[in-house]
Amino acid sequence: MKCLFITLEGIEGCGKSTQLRLLREHLAARGFDVITTREPGGTPAAEAVRAILLDPAHKALSSTAEALLYAAARAQHVDELIAPALEAGKIVLSDRFADSTTAYQGAGRAVFMETIQALHSIATRGTWPDLTIILDLPAAEGLKRAAAGGAPDRIEQEPLAFHERVREEFLRIARAEPDRITVVDASRPVEAVSREIREIVDKRVGLR
Ligand code: TMP
Secondary structure, eight states: OOOEEEEESSSSTTTTHHHHHHHHHHHHHHTEEEEEESSSSHHHHHHHHHHHHHOOOOTTTTHHHHHHHHHHHHHIIIIIIIHHHHTTEEEEEEOHHHHHHHIIOOOOOOOOOHHHHHHHHHHHOOOOOSEEEEEOOOHHHHHHHHHHSSOOTTTSSSHHHHHHHHHHHHHHHHHOOTTTEEEEEEOOOOOHHHHHHHHHHHHHHHHH
């Protein structure tokens, strides 16, 4: 089997982290060598960049600086962790990747899509997901769930209209790349969502 790079994407409160954990357990139980990671982050330097990006104190951070920092964290993540793991034959599951930059910085912040594409090319150098699952739910519902998880970070503090643009962009990306991306209705109970994700992934890893 070809090694696989799988990403989970979606707005705040869509349940990615829980679903990533359940998917890892499912694949590990079937004998796959699987690692989980997240963006921004996944390595010590990229986690340090994450702390800057999410700190509500950095209100003055410009859209361009923000996009560059997400790309910088991704470049480190790809070079230090993702590419070597794929080369070693592992399945890599990442909580967010480049589609988040397209959605949040491209649609949310209105950074030029040409700039976003250039950043993707520099940061990933061609390491790109084989399969992406977008967990979709209304932005208001996601923000409500996220608020239950504690104090909002710098991005969660953005208004509802920002998060609605992000959601619409994720859905647009999914329509544009149907072979790579599947949208899953995340407004359902955890187990129903998890079952659908397992079915999608099992087909790709040859379990069905
Ligand atoms: P998380 O809370 O899902 O871990 O994600 C961190 C936040 O960073 C979340 O609000 C989405 C945002 N984000 C971007 O704006 N651009 C990106 O490229 C990534 C990876 C995350």
